[in-house]
Amino acid sequence: MQFTTLTTYTISTHLGDIVSRIYEQLEQISESPNTIQLSSKSIAILALWAIQFENSNKPLLVDNQSFSTQLWHQIHTANSASGAIYLDALLRSTKVDYSQVTGGLAQERATRAASLHLLHVLSGVDPVSAVVGGVPQQPARISSHYSNFKGLLCYHTINAIQMLSVGKQEGYSIGWTVLKLHPQEHTVFTNTLVQVAHELRESQKKVPRWILRSVLHYLSLKPSPPTSVTVNCLLIIAIDLGCDVSGNRSTTLDQRYVYTKQVWISLT
Amino acid sequence: MDRVSRLISQRLNSMIQAANPHTISSSRKAITALFPYAVWQGQYGRRGMLNTFLDAARASQDPRFMWCWIVPFFTTLLDKESLVSEKQVAILASPHLLWWGGHGSGKQMIQLWALAASEIPYSDETGVSVVDTLLRIASNNIMGPYIPAKMWLWLNRQPSLPPVCAGRYFGSMWGAVRAARATADLRTLGSYLLLVWSEWDYICHDGHGEMCTMIREDFGGVWMGHQRKALLQHLDHILEQLDLGLDHLQQYKPSLKKGSIKRMKEQYGKLKEVVVEEDKKVAIALACKFSRLIIPLSPLTPTSTNRETLNIHVCHPIPVVSGLECFQLPSTIQKFTYPPTLMSSPNLTCYSSYLPLSSCKVDIVRTMSEVLLYTP
Numbered sequence: 001m002q003f004t005t006l007t008t009y010t011i012s013t014h015l016g017d018i019v020s021r022i023y024e025q026l027e028q029i030s031e032s033p034n035t036i037q038l039s040s041k042s043i044a045i046l047a048l049w050a051i052q053f054e055n056s057n058k059p060l061l062v063d064n065q066s067f068s069t070q071l072w073h074q075i076h077t078a079n080s081a082s083g084a085i086y087l088d089a090l091l092r093s094t095k096v097d098y099s100q101v102t103g104g105l106a107q108e109r110a111t112r113a114a115s116l117h118l119l120h121v122l123s124g125v126d127p128v129s130a131v132v133g134g135v136p137q138q139p140a141r142i143s144s145h146y147s148n149f150k151g152l153l154c155y156h157t158i159n160a161i162q163m164l165s166v167g168k169q170e171g172y173s174i175g176w177t178v179l180k181l182h183p184q185e186h187t188v189f190t191n192t193l194v195q196v197a198h199e200l201r202e203s204q205k206k207v208p209r210w211i212l213r214s215v216l217h218y219l220s221l222k223p224s225p226p227t228s229v230t231v232n233c234l235l236i237i238a239i240d241l242g243c244d245v246s247g248n249r250s251t252t253l254d255q256r257y258v259y260t261k262q263v264w265i266s267l268t
Numbered sequence: 269m270d271r272v273s274r275l276i277s278q279r280l281n282s283m284i285q286a287a288n289p290h291t292i293s294s295s296r297k298a299i300t301a302l303f304p305y306a307v308w309q310g311q312y313g314r315r316g317m318l319n320t321f322l323d324a325a326r327a328s329q330d331p332r333f334m335w336c337w338i339v340p341f342f343t344t345l346l347d348k349e350s351l352v353s354e355k356q357v358a359i360l361a362s363p364h365l366l367w368w369g370g371h372g373s374g375k376q377m378i379q380l381w382a383l384a385a386s387e388i389p390y391s392d393e394t395g396v397s398v399v400d401t402l403l404r405i406a407s408n409n410i411m412g413p414y415i416p417a418k419m420w421l422w423l424n425r426q427p428s429l430p431p432v433c434a435g436r437y438f439g440s441m442w443g444a445v446r447a448a449r450a451t452a453d454l455r456t457l458g459s460y461l462l463l464v465w466s467e468w469d470y471i472c473h474d475g476h477g478e479m480c481t482m483i484r485e486d487f488g489g490v491w492m493g494h495q496r497k498a499l500l501q502h503l504d505h506i507l508e509q510l511d512l513g514l515d516h517l518q519q520y521k522p523s524l525k526k527g528s529i530k531r532m533k534e535q536y537g538k539l540k541e542v543v544v545e546e547d548k549k550v551a552i553a554l555a556c557k558f559s560r561l562i563i564p565l566s567p568l569t570p571t572s573t574n575r576e577t578l579n580i581h582v583c584h585p586i587p588v589v590s591g592l593e594c595f596q597l598p599s600t601i602q603k604f605t606y607p608p609t610l611m612s613s614p615n616l617t618c619y620s621s622y623l624p625l626s627s628c629k630v631d632i633v634r635t636m637s638e639v640l641l642y643t644p
Contacts, residue, residue, distance in 0.1 A: 209297060213337055216301040220341040224308055227269060234272040234305065240298035241279045245272070 186225065190218065190232035197239045207240040273309075273317065276302065280320045284327045287522070292328040299324055300335035307345065307357050318357065325364040329523060331404070331434035332366035339365070339377070346380035355384035360393065363400040363435060368408050378405060378414045385419065395427035399463065403439030412447035420451045423459040431468040431521040439464045442474035449482055457486055458495045462502050465539070467509035468521050470532045476539075483542045489550065496543050503540040507533065 193214060197207045215233040218225050225233075238245045280299070283292050292299070299321065306317040325333045334342075342365060344350065345358035362381060368374055385398050399422055406412045429436055438444060439460070448460045461479070464471070471479065487495055509517070510533050517524050 207298065212297045212301050212335075215298075216304070216335070216337055216341075219301060219304040219308075220338075222344070230305070231269050231272060233301070234269065234276060237298045237302050238272055238276050238279070241276060241283075241295055243275045243279045245275065 186218070187228045187232070190214075190229050190236075194232050194235050194239070197236045198245075201239050201242075207236060211236060212240065273305075277317060277320050280324050284320075284323050287327065289327060289329040289523070292324050293330040293333065296328060296330060296333050297335045300333075300338050303334070303338060303361065304341050307354065310357060311351075311353065322360060322364075325361070326430075326432065329432055329434070330364075331438070333364040334361065334366070336366060343377055343380065346377065346384045348380070348383065350384075352388060356388045356394070359385055359388055359401075360397050363397055363404065363433075365401075367401070367405050368411050374411050375414045378411060379416070382416045382419050385422070390425075392427060395422065395425050396429055396433075398422050399425075399427050400429065400433055400435030403435035403444055403464070406444040406447040407438040407441040409443040412443050413450075415447065417451060420448070420453065420456050420460075423456055423463055426459060426462065429463060429466070432523070433468070436464055436466055437469045437472065440469070440471040440475040440479075442472065442478050445475050445478040445482060449478075449486065454486065454492070454495065457482070458498065461499060465499075465502060465506060465536065467506045467517065467532065468524070470528055471535050476535055479539065480542045483539070483546060487543070488546050493547075493550065496547055500540065500543050500547075503536055503543065506536050507540070510536070 193211050197211055200207060215236050218229055218233050224230060235245055283295075302317070303321055306321045309316070310318040342358060342361070345354045350358075359381070367377070381401070385394070388394060398419070402415065402419055402422060405415055439448075444464075448457055451457070461482075483499075486492075487499070510529055514524060514526050514529050517529070
């Protein structure tokens with residue numbers, strides 16, 4: 001099974017499972033009630049945006065000059081089993097340094113790699129065993145060492161996930177004001193939230209609080225968030241209220257792969 | 269965006285029309301998340317979503333309808349720098365917020381709320397919202413003392429609280445009664461009781477006891493006769509309404525239960541007893557203090573032709589005329605002239621503020637040889 005196949009397989013069939021695993025792992029993380037915090041579950045879902053990128057079938061471009069040639073090559077060939085194995089090695093490695101990443105495309109690619117890395121850590125999925133066995137069951141070992149994500153587009157997000165994943169979660173507070181999402185992340189993030197909300201609703205479950213809290217956060221911003229984010233937030237509210245958003249949702253989800261380069265200074 | 273917005277509005281309206289508070293309340297977090305968007309729409313003159321939000325909040329009958337995480341946004345609306353329209357929205361939504369819960373500085377929020385309330389133009393809607401919120405906050409022993417004294421004056425406007433109004437019940441809690449008493453303003457206290465006592469809600473148990481104490485301690489005495497009269501009239505009205513039965517009341521407040529009616533009858537009946545008891549105490553006290561006045565008046569008859577002007581010398585603002593009312597004399601003074609001593613009395617203002625003297629004309633047939641005179 002190729003890595004991309006695994007990813008697609010996960011999205012189409014087991015997104016709910018992966019999300020559930022992430023929730024379970026992060027369930028124990030305490031949050032300080034006195035600060036405006038991003039739910040730890042929200043952090044986890046941020047990792048899913050990487051899957052969405054992968055699933056969008058965007059052509060993978062390589063920038064050999066900006067980072068380790070080998071890394072980019074492996075990521076470039078991530079549709080092969082070796083790519084998955086490499087990621088597994090990455091997962092088990094002691095430390096990965098992304099700090100030398102420069103250039104837009106390189107940053108984007110590195111961010112994806114790092115997100116996938118962490119996603120697998122958080123979801124407890126062992127990519128290799130998944131590839132071999134077809135069913136992700138064995139939990140992956142979490143590296144006790146920090147990787148350096150400085151230089152990535154989504155540095156704050158990835159770093160937050162890293163902090164949560166390596167066991168430093170206790171006393172580590174991640175608030176919306178601290179977590180500075182990259183402008184490109186917001187639309188993708190809220191798209192993911194719509195998708196998760198919809199899937200949960202379809203399985204007769206309520207839209208979880210952390211998603212609604214994220215919606216509240218976005219809609220409370222001054223100035224107002226970009227239209228795409230607002231629409232996604234309204235869609236989540238509509239889903240929670242039991243509206244039939246199938247027509248509206250497909251339109252929005254079609255737009256999620258549009259790579260907007262909106263500059264949203266207030267949030268960065 | 270408009271399509272989704274319309275979809276949400278339609279859904280909310282159908283939920284409101286279904287009149288199932290539980291359904292709306294179970295979606296309160298999502299509806300709360302909608303609030304900032306509704307405010308934003310309102311700023312562009314599209315108040316539809318905002319009105320729907322407020323209708324949903326009222327229909328939920330949930331005293332903590334708005335999710336606590338709305339507090340930071342809510343505070344920005346009340347901020348000094350905010351637009352008047354934003355403050356107005358915050359005031360209208362304020363009854364649906366739980367004002368305590370550790371998600372903000374309660375004292376600061378209450379101060380901002382009070383300031384915002386003073387800056388927006390008065391309307392029945394805002395009056396109801398402010399009073400509703402005031403009573404909720406007052407019920408909390410920690411938050412109540414933070415309410416600025418001037419905010420209590422809003423009660424004197426006597427806004428017409430709707431049948432479903434959580435503030436009314438909150439306002440009957442012990443903490444709220446104590447906070448109201450702390451204002452030491454008898455007019456405000458009277459307004460407070462007239463607002464909190466209603467056929468739509470029973471009174472919180474501990475608050476009921478405190479109210480009985482309040483009537484005895486704050487509404488006793490002869491000079492509170494008119495206040496007691498107003499309270500008695502209000503209590504009679506409530507008891508009459510309760511006598512109409514559950515079916516009648518449920519038309520306006522479906523959540524009322526048979527047990528509630530029974531409990532309310534007991535509570536308001538007890539309060540009436542306390543007020544009447546105070547009246548009797550005053551009558552007895554007057555009978556003792558004004559024996560010279562009472563004894564000569566007792567044989568008066570309306571048919572007597574011996575009419576003279578009644579001069580009452582009062583050296584202290586003891587309302588002798590009110591005392592006469594207490595004894596339910598059949599008639600009233602035909603002519604009432606103030607003796608010079610009274611006119612010059614420094615207490616005259618106080619005296620006339622409690623007694624509408626123009627209406628207190630007792631047809632006195634003077635059989636007394638002496639002028640009614642009381643000197644404490």
